[in-house]
Amino acid sequence: MTYLRAVLLVAEKDLKVELRSREQVVTLLFFALLVLVVFNFAFDFTVIDFVTLGPGVLWVAFIFSGVLAISRSFQIEREQDRIQGILLAPIDRSAFYLGKVAATVLFMAAVETILVPVAVVMFNFRFNGQTALVVLAFILNTIGFAAVGTLFAAMTTSTRRAELLLPLLLFPAAVPVALAAVKTTTHLLAGHPFAAYSHWVLMSAAYDVIFLAAAVLLFDEALEE
Amino acid sequence: MSEPAEKPPGTAWSGLTEQALFVLVAILVPVCLHAIFRAVPTEEKMGVVQRIFYFHVPSALAGFLGVGLCALFSALYLWRRDRRLDLLAHASAELGVMFLTIVLLTGPIWARPVWGVWWTGEARLTSTLVLWLLYAGYLILRQSTENPEQGARFCAVIGLVGALDVPIIYYSVEWWRGLHPKVLKVSGGQGLDAEMAKALTLCSTTFILLFLLLLLQRVRLGRLQDEVESLTLVANRRAPYTEPA
Numbered sequence: 001m002t003y004l005r006a007v008l009l010v011a012e013k014d015l016k017v018e019l020r021s022r023e024q025v026v027t028l029l030f031f032a033l034l035v036l037v038v039f040n041f042a043f044d045f046t047v048i049d050f051v052t053l054g055p056g057v058l059w060v061a062f063i064f065s066g067v068l069a070i071s072r073s074f075q076i077e078r079e080q081d082r083i084q085g086i087l088l089a090p091i092d093r094s095a096f097y098l099g100k101v102a103a104t105v106l107f108m109a110a111v112e113t114i115l116v117p118v119a120v121v122m123f124n125f126r127f128n129g130q131t132a133l134v135v136l137a138f139i140l141n142t143i144g145f146a147a148v149g150t151l152f153a154a155m156t157t158s159t160r161r162a163e164l165l166l167p168l169l170l171f172p173a174a175v176p177v178a179l180a181a182v183k184t185t186t187h188l189l190a191g192h193p194f195a196a197y198s199h200w201v202l203m204s205a206a207y208d209v210i211f212l213a214a215a216v217l218l219f220d221e222a223l224e225e
Numbered sequence: 226m227s228e229p230a231e232k233p234p235g236t237a238w239s240g241l242t243e244q245a246l247f248v249l250v251a252i253l254v255p256v257c258l259h260a261i262f263r264a265v266p267t268e269e270k271m272g273v274v275q276r277i278f279y280f281h282v283p284s285a286l287a288g289f290l291g292v293g294l295c296a297l298f299s300a301l302y303l304w305r306r307d308r309r310l311d312l313l314a315h316a317s318a319e320l321g322v323m324f325l326t327i328v329l330l331t332g333p334i335w336a337r338p339v340w341g342v343w344w345t346g347e348a349r350l351t352s353t354l355v356l357w358l359l360y361a362g363y364l365i366l367r368q369s370t371e372n373p374e375q376g377a378r379f380c381a382v383i384g385l386v387g388a389l390d391v392p393i394i395y396y397s398v399e400w401w402r403g404l405h406p407k408v409l410k411v412s413g414g415q416g417l418d419a420e421m422a423k424a425l426t427l428c429s430t431t432f433i434l435l436f437l438l439l440l441l442q443r444v445r446l447g448r449l450q451d452e453v454e455s456l457t458l459v460a461n462r463r464a465p466y467t468e469p470a
Contacts (some may be wrong), residue, residue: 005247038422049296103304111267148386151382152383154367155379155382155383156366158370158371158375159366159370159371159379160369160371161369161370165362165365165366165369169359169361169362169363169366169383171358172355172356172358172359172362173359173386173387173390175394176390176393176394176396176397177400179397179398179401180397181401183400183401199400200400202430203393203396203397203400206393207393210389210393211386211389214385214386214389215386218382218385218386221303221379221381221382221384222378222379224371224375
């Protein structure tokens, strides 16, 4: 079995489970929507320009629901000791990691795809950049978040205080992703030229490459034996 | 009862180093205090509060040394799987967090009278805070793992990932505050009076030595904890056992 095939199989497994139960994305979506509603009450967007606060509001919703998605992704492997099966399977463990990242990115992207139009209606704003750039910016930052999150979640699920530890470790480590995401989104909303924020997009890409590579090398150590 | 377990190799040497360091630090700390409060001239614009600088900067050096050593020993641990390397990584992280705490406390005390604010979003401040949060998480993770071997592996991963993250965090925070006035930047070493530079070097050396002393002590404590744990294990195993008739 080729490496890529193993990665796709792991991701496919998670997607199949999701398509049959349909509980992950729906729950995540409602949670993210709730965060938006809370912010809608916290800030009066009829007075405040959405461009100043909106990108932060959106990404807080995505990041909070993303943490839930990542931690759930390893909880289901712990239930009935499914993880033992995966560890015994004749695939490279880093392939398991990459498959998990791929599935998480898909779940987060699904939430983002549905929630952004909802937010557009709710807060009455529009993107002034090219659609391709918007998609690229969202995907790059989602990958970075999922890459570090999945590595950390593999460790935290086998500890006490698992639900609390993941955000505790992930939020400081993901500060660059959060800043890049918010800044890029701000520029996209304001309709600035690509040159004004290209360094942020580059940084997100660099973050993805560095931490995906580091996690592939370190993932063996992050699993319980 | 049986003799205590034989001393691990290298104990005599590190014990001697520890004593020598203790004597050195005990002499140097009063010398530093004399330099800070008597020898060094008062800074023209900032006044007396500038003297906190001689604790602030050396603490930052020791804090970053802790974080750097933690990454180094984490990598070495994953390579050699030596418990001593893990103890060193853990001790470095603990000391890193402690010295960064001093940095984060002394910084605002200085900033309030000089900048007029306790805190700003300046790159160095914010990235130090993020670093502190990251390694505080490292210490919490260590307390939450099921067994020491797991804690050592997981924390080594965090130590390495954290070190990779440091430059990215720094640049991201600097870009984030791209338009922030550079006036708030702490003056570089060039503008320092000769007497002040001398005091800073002295205090930095003292803090680094203090760091090394605490590191050795913390590692020794870790070893003793290991020993107590294994002795307790042995004792518990023996206690319920009764000689068959």
